[in-house]
Amino acid sequence: KQEVTQIPAALSVPEGENLVLNCSFTDSAIYNLQWFRQDPGKGLTSLLLIQSSQREQTSGRLNASLDKSSGRSTLYIAASQPGDSATYLCAVGGSQGNLIFGKGTKLSVKP
Amino acid sequence: NAGVTQTPKFRVLKTGQSMTLLCAQDMNHEYMYWYRQDPGMGLRLIHYSVGEGTTAKGEVPDGYNVSRLKKQNFLLGLESAAPSQTSVYFCASSYRFHGYTFGSGTRLTVV
Numbered sequence: 692k693q694e695v696t697q698i699p700a701a702l703s704v705p706e707g708e709n710l711v712l713n714c715s716f717t718d719s720a721i722y723n724l725q726w727f728r729q730d731p732g733k734g735l736t737s738l739l740l741i742q743s744s745q746r747e748q749t750s751g752r753l754n755a756s757l758d759k760s761s762g763r764s765t766l767y768i769a770a771s772q773p774g775d776s777a778t779y780l781c782a783v784g785g786s787q788g789n790l791i792f793g794k795g796t797k798l799s800v801k802p
Numbered sequence: 803n804a805g806v807t808q809t810p811k812f813r814v815l816k817t818g819q820s821m822t823l824l825c826a827q828d829m830n831h832e833y834m835y836w837y838r839q840d841p842g843m844g845l846r847l848i849h850y851s852v853g854e855g856t857t858a859k860g861e862v863p864d865g866y867n868v869s870r871l872k873k874q875n876f877l878l879g880l881e882s883a884a885p886s887q888t889s890v891y892f893c894a895s896s897y898r899f900h901g902y903t904f905g906s907g908t909r910l911t912v913v
Binding site: 722723725727733734735736737740742780782784787788789790791792793794795 | 833835837842843844845846847850852858860892894896897898899900902903904905906907
């Protein structure tokens, strides 16, 4: 059974710092890996999607990498801002398009 | 430009009552999913559908039923609600391996 783990569970940083969120998964037979953002009381917003044949994706200040063989992904956020405060969820894609989620990292960026 | 719409947004049920949650998408996605999100548990897949007229069980299907009579709609039913079904329910749709879009959620309390 695929299991997805996110470390740390919570992170507090001062504004302007570069930071890394970690995601690991137990079964390397994934179809894709996706990072989402969730604000309190809201739905999920897709940030980056990495297909299984890709190694990384970038969008603005965000960069996500994927290493299938080691079962790891990282989300790098450059020059963090208070508006980045949210919970970040990692999810791996199964054969039916379904996503298996980690429990998230709650990020707080202090002004 | 609605994306994925869930109704209702909030509901309080008494134990033993039944209800149906409606999910509608306007992106012509083949795949649709129902997840529940609980504190400390992350998002877990309840049921999913890979096309009109098809449904399949996810990780936590007990106590729920689903139907996909039209491509754009995916209904989640609770026949006899239990307090353990108190949760936030999210619907999502996608092409098979991309385009994941989530609704804003339904907050259900069973008393």
